[in-house]
Amino acid sequence: MFSQKAPQSHTLNSGVVLDFLRNTLPFNELPEEALEELAKDAALDFFPKGAVILTQGITEVTHLYLIQKGGVKLYLQDESGDVTLKDFRGEGNVFGALGIIRGAPASMTVETVEDTFCFLLNKKSFLALVQKDIRLAQYYLKSFSENYIHKSFSELRRQRLTPKGEGSLLLFSVPVTDLIKRDVEATPGTYSVQKAAEYMARLRIGSLLVEDAKGVVRGIITDKDLRSKVVAKGLEYRTPVREIMSSPVRTIPADAVCFDALLSMMTHQIHHLAVEDGGKIIGVITSHDIMVLQGQSPLYLFREILAQRTFEGLHEVSRHVPMVVRPLIEEGGKANNITRVITVLNDMILDRLLTMLQEKLGPAPVPFCWLLMGSEGRKEQTFRTDQDNALIYADPRDAQEADKAEQYFEKFSQLAIEHLVACGFPRCPGEIMASNPKWRLTYSGWRANFDRWVSVPEPQEVLHSTIFFDFRAGYGDKSLAERLRDHLTSSLKGKELFFRHLAQDCVTSRAPLSFFRNFIVERDGEHKNRLDLKSRGLVPFWDFARLMALRHGIRETNTLQRFKAVADGGHIPGELYSKSKEAYEFLMQMRLVHQLKLMESGVVPNNHVDPAKLSELEKQTLKGAFSVITSLQNYLKSSFKLNV
Incomplete structure (x- = not known):
């Protein structure tokens, strides 16, 4: 590696720079006078392969570097000397912008990967343009969704967060096809479970696709199925695999990235996904593949949540969500992806909690559904937002069943809210919670509420609609929530x-x-x-x-x-x-x-x-x-x- 080289710039005809700027984003969208101002003091410099142009935390950024020819790599280096590669940039790309804008030393080390020529643009002229021209700022809004938000936001946190490596970044960039390790393995649905198990053991694989007589994939069996559906239940080993397979097979498009596979596995609580390309399954990936790729994966917490058998254990595990999500933000995950992960994990915590609560209290006297509103309903939860929930249950058949339902759901909802607080979800200051009898109603009760809010849109009713109309099913008989959504959609037609x-x-x-x-x-x-x-x-x-x-x-x-x-x-x-x-x-x-x-x-x-x-x-x-x-x-x- 060459030592850092101070710029030995050479002045040049501004017309050469102008021509280059006119064909380079975002400068080509600026007015001609702005380009002339930027080009008039520009210089050209040469950096040989291996030259360190900027050093993280040390070099004062005196120019905006615009690559005319060649390429550079950008990386971080922690106190132990470990390097985290952040980006490669080539012709038409810039570096040094963040240091100029923040008035701080270089945020990353920049090293040439080949002989490189750079235009050195005037620092003051660039700053003046950013502050004056909204189009340039909007360009950086977009690029900083990819660079500033992906990279610069982690730079802003670098004093607090030590880089952990590239695992999470890979999660957002590696296609699922890169995780496929072997050709598709399938078996006819008529094969016995014993024969399928022998086949899986011989090939050392954890799953088999199941085909019908025409060779069409109809399902999948895993080693877990053999344990839980055959051995644990004492099924005959001659049982056809079609009787224990999971169907249909969950698939993911071949052009999806590993993050999408992670979310799908967590949402559907599965560990295998078939990769599909042009209607044909080309391979199977597993949760283990993603954990190997990423290291500290949300799948680890996913397994921990499912494994909990006590309320105390769930309280403790739920507080690990920020620690698991942090690396995703640190490595550049967009807000929409991050909130989706938080939502899936919180949904799993809720599912496990209410399942254990039902095991403790016994089954409900009538079907019910736990409703989520607010950021939970919109699937946009950040770090520990307040609770916004409600409960809907089927209309009781008579007064006796109505009394039993009211008593059961009163106790159920109060305990649920207490446990959610222990899991780190604060109570709603406005009491928009299932423990409030106003928001614990039968299907008919909710339908009447919605009809009133739509028909008499007074300020309070409008406020209610902004909260409750973002509802979605969280747990239980989700058909109740779907029926309520159907009714709302129908009743709103023509309500101008x-x-x-x-x-x-x-x-x-x-x-x-x-x-x-x-x-x-x-x-x-x-x-x-x-x-x-x-x-x-x-x-x-x-x-x-x-x-x-x-x-x-x-x-x-x-x-x-x-x-x-x-x-x-x-x-x-x-x-x-x-x-x-x-x-x-x-x-x-x-x-x-x-x-x-x-x-x-x-x-x-x-x-x-x-x-x-x-x-x-x-x-x-x-x-x-x-x-x-x-x-x-x-x-x-x-x-x-x-x-x-």
Whole structure:
């Protein structure tokens, strides 16, 4: 490796730089005068292969480096000397931007991987452009979803979090096909379990696909099936495998990444996934494959949750969720992926908890379903959000059954809430919980509530709809929740007065930006001079997506999926969808990282950030995200004629 080389730059004709900038993102979208300003003081420098251009934490970044020819690698090095490779960059890519924007030394070491020429762009000119031109800031909003949010956010935490390696990064980038270790192994459904077991033992595999007489895959058997369905139940070894197989086989597309496989396994509580390409199964991957790939995988916690047999054990295990999720954020997982992992793990904790509670209290007198609302209902949970839940149960046949149901569910829900608190989920300050008899109702009771809220959209009813209409099934007889969703979707058709009230509610809160695009912060109280990312930033996106989804009969509750569905249906302009998606993901990412930093400091997570501690780029991108709120509200004002 060459030692660090100080730039020996050579001035050059600005026209050469101009031509290059005109064909390079994001500079090619800037006005000509901006490019001329950036190009006039530019220089060209040469770095031989193996030269260290910037050293993490040491080198002062004096220029923005734009690669004209060649390539570099960027990496982190911890105190023990272990190196974590972060990125490769080639022609047309830049490095040094984060150090310039933060006014700090280089955040990563940059070393050439071949002979490399770089244009050295003026630091002051670049900073002035970022602060002046919103298009450049918006470009970095997008690229920082991949670079800044993927890399720079972990850089901001580097003083607290030591890099752990590339496992989680691989999780988001490696295709599932890379985990396939052998050709597909299958057996006819008529084979005996004994013959199948011998075959699996000989090949040293843990699963076999099961085919019908035409060679079509109909199911799968695993070594667990042989233990739990054959040995444990004393089945005849001559039993055909088709009688113990799991069907249908869970599949995943060949172009999916390992993170998608991880989520699928956790969601469906399985350990094998068939990889499908063009309608044909080309291999099988296992949870073990992913754990080997990643190391500290959420699958470890997934197994721990399923293994718990005591409430105390579940309380303890549930507190490990942040520790398992942290590496995913550290290595660059997007907010939408992180919240999906948190949601799946929390759903599993709830499932295990309520299952054990039923084992303790005995079966319920009537079918029931535990409902999840708020961020839980939207599958957007961050670190330990408050509880928002309710309970729906089948209409009792008579008064005696009604009394039994009320007594059972009163005790059941109170114990459940207590155990959820012990698992680290705080009580809802507004008592939106199943332990509150107002939110523990029969199917008919819930249907009557929904009908009243839709028909008489007074302020309190509108508030209820913003909370409860994000519901989804959490545990139990999920058909009750589906029936309730069917009824709501049907009853909302043509209810334009209700939607107008929702729209009016959506536009009452302004984006936290002044006329001169300065941040509007809290004026007093515990969070004085701070921005509330949740109520002032995220809530307007939640409200807009909910309104549009309900109005157009979309059953989805997740905010990003709601936005996509209404855009795919042609109900909002494509450009508004793109802007909203980027802005929402940025706000969610900032919220997650902020909460993680607080937890690392031993502080209870909150949603209030200090804008004074943000870099200029962060401020610009945050202002850009907030400005989208105004666009959403203007769209509603126009659609519902709220100004008339």
